[in-house]
Amino acid sequence: MHRTRGLLIPLTLLFLVFTTCAVSSNRPDTDTKESLLARALLNRDWQEAVKYAEELLKEKDSPVLYAVLAYALSRTGKKKRALERLSGRTDHISLLTRAAIKGTKGVKLGSLKKPARSVGVVFVESRRRNGVELGIVSRAVEVKTLKQVFYELKKEPTTEEITRFREKVLSAVGEYVLAGEPIHFDEDGAVYMMFVDTGSLKKAVDTGTRRKVLRIGVITHRGDDRYRKNVIKELRAHGYSVRDLGKGELYKIQDKLKTVDMVIELVEDVVAGEKVLGGNFRQFEARVEMTVYSAHPVKSLLNLKDRTAIVHVDDAVGEEMAIKSSYEKLLSRLYTTMHSIKKQLAELDAELPLKVRVNFDKVFSSNYKYYASYPAGTITLENTTTRPFKGVTLSIAIKKYIDYPTRLVIGELPSGKTIRKPLNIVFNSRILDITDNTFIQSEVKVTYIDSGRKQEITLSSPIYVYEKHALIWDDKGKIASFITPRDPVIVDIATAAVSGYNERGLSRNVVKARALFGAMGVLGISYMEDPNSPFSVVSGLKGVVDFVQFPRETIARKVGDCDDLTSLYSSLLEAVGIRTAVVDVPGHVFVLMDTGVPESEEIYFGFPRESYVLRNGTIWIPVETTLVGASFTEAWKKGSENYKKWLGKAKIIEFEKARARYLAPNLPKKRAELTVSKKDIERRFTGELERLRKKRIQYVRERLSELGSLGLIKLIRFYAREGMLDDAIKVARSIHGFKRNAMVLNNLGNVYYLKRKYHRALKYYRDAYRLDKKDAGILINIARAYMRLGNRKMAKHYFDKALKIDSKFKDRYITLYTEING
Known part of the structure; x- marks a missing residue:
């Protein structure tokens, strides 16, 4: 049977035989020579194949056997002898085999519909015998043949290559299979010698993606040679052809640039900070810059920068870790932008009328709502023509992490004009699912009207995203993202903790705050400084990434740093309607809470002036959250001491204002697994409320008593409000000449009115009226x-x-x- 159709791989390109599977050697002794030959071919045992082919040719003359013998001889290295076996033979099988052995390009045979780019030989086994007795090769065998060739050519094919193979090759099998002949068949199936136009097949699957190998040169402008060599090693591991251009100035190596397509220039600096943590640690900040240039002409295509800060006890190790970390991040960004770089290189010969450059900042997933109102990066558009562009619009799409593309309408871009616009992105909560700091890919699409025709530019740009616990303390207001009063877990615990408290003698907010602080202790939460990134160190270091827990996580883990405990306590307070602020002092944060007591009632607040702060018309008290587990009184006292210590240097971050900029993320829905009751709190902190109440009463009595008779009148009112009616009567009667003082008598009447002794109250009211x-x-x-x-x-x-x-x-x-x- 003759079927002259498609193509194969030249032996100079791919001097091998494609097989699907090897034939097992444990066959019975009744095997024929044809089956032994077939088995040898499928097993690529060329010596055995030569042996059986020669024996069979002694018995019968067959064009296929000559072709098989010649091909097997060529695979044993006996190319000259192989061609001699085909000498003088003009059948199409012999001609195709000769072309395969010689590696002939552009094979033209009368039996072919069109010239074959190159010819390859494939031995294929089929379990089906459809048409084999008639010398017919079925379509199933042809498809199997092409699949063998494809997966041998592409050991790890890309999605695009697989798609093109299916759409271009399998849809036109006859264009690539040149011929096929059965070698052996029996009840188990058949083995075929197939000829394929591998040159055309390879071109079909490579079209649109295959380019010449990108040659990259790497030069160090400033820095250590070892890091350049590491970069080169990484690039080569990713399949790039890389040349080491050494160390120096780019403009001084013009002769070397002829051997590369692009150049990566490296600049690195390390800044060592002061010793911290008792002189045991030092911060190292690596500042690494990677600039990509086209080699001819020399033109800047991309500039990547990174700063990485490391705190380490060993200077040499800390410096190396910081630099390596920066290079790892920059290389990751480089790989994701390589497609755009290659595109820019291709466009140098034909400059695009509209140049587009996108630059994204690092994104912190905990602050993902922030980027809807504040820029996540910038885009620069340059009109390089003498024509204005109209209807310029851009959109940003990020698969999985935004629900709808972010769209920005720019309008007209005048000729020769360059504009720069901020890029806002409305992320969804799925960005919180990112568990490691990583790059995500964005697709930026720009459309515009040029001379009445709609044009479109699409490019990919990576965004480096930090996982949800990461935070840089460049703006302490970012802690608002970790204060979550609406989290059901927080609401459940806060509501249960304050339930049942109706104590008189103290500000309602103070009673609630004390209950919530006690609840944290009852839950077993404790303070522990983060061993990897202690807040006392990282909060004062620029660019260092801290690890911050969400309040629900601090409850679950039962441990937290000062920032974790501050965000937890603030969340609990806000959940029950108590306004909070964060006190930021060098290396530390703690909570400031609103008692709700007006400044005008300061004297009745009842605690020393150094224990509270006057803010926005009310009294606020500082609470040291790292004393969690101790009493609220101790935490309040320590907070007051810290506030006084840093007076003038402390910065107050009001949650309400910070939240307007840094909204807390939408956490997965969850309820509290464990809550704390009033009974639990009072069992652990027995008598604390009564002690605070007595302390307040005593303080108010002492202050008012110092003010003479007017102060004592105020004390009467104070006692009356607190329900201490007998004490109020004693104070009133102790005032000299009280029976001649209308104000004292009126207040005394009020006390008896509250005691429901209305006749007695009326007597004092009428006595007061007679005087005034x-x-x-x-x-x-x-x-x-x-x-x-x-x-x-x-x-x-x-x-x-x-x-x-x-x-x-x-x-x-x-x-x-x-x-x-x-």
């Missing part, structure tokens, strides 16, 4: 007492008298007025 008949407030109190005694008439009489003094009292006491006149 112009005080409408006393008249209102008399009216109220009469109402409690059931005398509406007298109540109305005194209320009307009050209105004659001040008509506004009607609106002020509208409830009482309605009750009296109802």
Whole structure:
């Protein structure tokens, strides 16, 4: 059978035989010579194949046997003898075999529809015998043949190459299979000698992706030779042809540039900081720059920069680690942009009318909401023509990490004009799934109208993303991203902890704050400085990445650094409506919380002036969160000491303001596994609330007592508000001449009113009124007492008298007025 169709691999290009599988050698002794020959060919045992082919030719003359013998001889290195076996033979099988052995290019045979680029030989086994008795090669065998050739040519094919093979080659099998002849067949199947136009097949799958090998030169402008050699080693490992251009200036090696297509220039510096942590550690900041140039002409194509800071006890190791880390990140970025670089090299000969350059900053996934309002990078557009471009629009798409492409309408770009625009990106919460610092690929698409025709440019640009716990303390406000009062885990714990507290004698917010701090201790949470990146060190170092936990993680792990505990405590406080701020002092952070007590009530707050801060019209108290597990009183005292120590240097970061810029991420939905009750807290911190209350009462009494009779009158009111009515009466009676003081008598009446002794209250009100008949407030109190005694008439009489003094009292006491006149 003759089927002259497609192509094969020349022996000069690929001097081998393609096989699908080897034939097992444990066959019965009844094997024929044809089956033994087939087995030898499939096993690539060329000596055995020569042996059996020669024996069979002694028995019969067959063009296929001559072709097999010649090909097997050529594979044993006896090319001259192989061609002699084919001498004078003109059948198409012999001609194709001769072309394969000689590696002939552009094979033209009468039996071929078109010249074959190069010919390769393939021995294929098929378990089916369809048409083999008639010398017919089935389509299934032809497809199997082409697949063998493809996967031998492409050991690790790309997705694009596989797609092209399926679409271009398998859809036109006859264009690539030149011929095929059965060598042997039996009940188990058949073995064929197939001829393929491998040159055409290779071109078909390479079209559109295969380029000449990119030749790269690497030169160190400033830095250590060993790091250049490491870069070269890495590039070669990725399959690039790399030449070491040594150390020096780029412009001084023009002769060497002729041997490369592009040059990577390296610049590295290391800045060593002061000793920290008692002189045991030092920070090293590596500043590495990698600039990519085209070699001819020399033109800057890409500039990559990185700064990496390492804190290490060993100077040499710290410096090397910092530099290596920077180079690893830069190489990773280089690999992801290599496609764009190659594209730029190709465009040098035909300059694009619109130049597009994209530069992304490092992205912190914990702050992913930030980038919707603030730039994640910039894009530069340059119109290189004398024509204006209209309708310039760009979009950014990032698979998986943004739901919809971010779109920016620029409008018209005048001729010769260059513009630079910020790039905002609306990431989704899936970016929190990134568990290691890595690059993600963005697709930037620019469309514009040039002379009435729509044009489009698409390029890929990598974005370096830090995993969700990473944070650089260049702006301490970023801690707001880790304060999560709406997290159900936090809400559950905070709500359970403050439930049941209705204690008098202390600010409601102080009672809640104390309960929440105690709950943290009951949960078993403790402070431990991060051994790898202690906040005391990294917070003051520029560019060093810290590891910060989310509050729910600190609860689960039961341990945290000062920043972790601060974000946890602030989250708990905010969850129950208490405003917080973060106090930032050198190497440390702690919490400042709003008591809700107005500045005007400062004297009644009841604690020493050095224990609190006046802010925004209310009293705030500092709490040292690293004392978690101790009492709230101790944490408050230590926080006050720290605040006083750093007075003038401390920076206050209000959560509400910081949150406007750094929103907390949307964490996966989860409920608290364990909560703490009032009973749990009071069992561990027994009597603390009562001690704080007594301390406050004593402090207020001492301060007010120092103010004379007016201070004592205020003390009466204070005691009355706190429910200490007997103490209020004692103070009132202790005031010299109290029976002649309308203000004291009126307040004494109020105390008895609260004790529900309305007759006694009325007596003191009327005594006060006799001393001061112009005080409408006393008249209102008399009216109220009469109402409690059931005398509406007298109540109305005194209320009307009050209105004659001040008509506004009607609106002020509208409830009482309605009750009296109802």
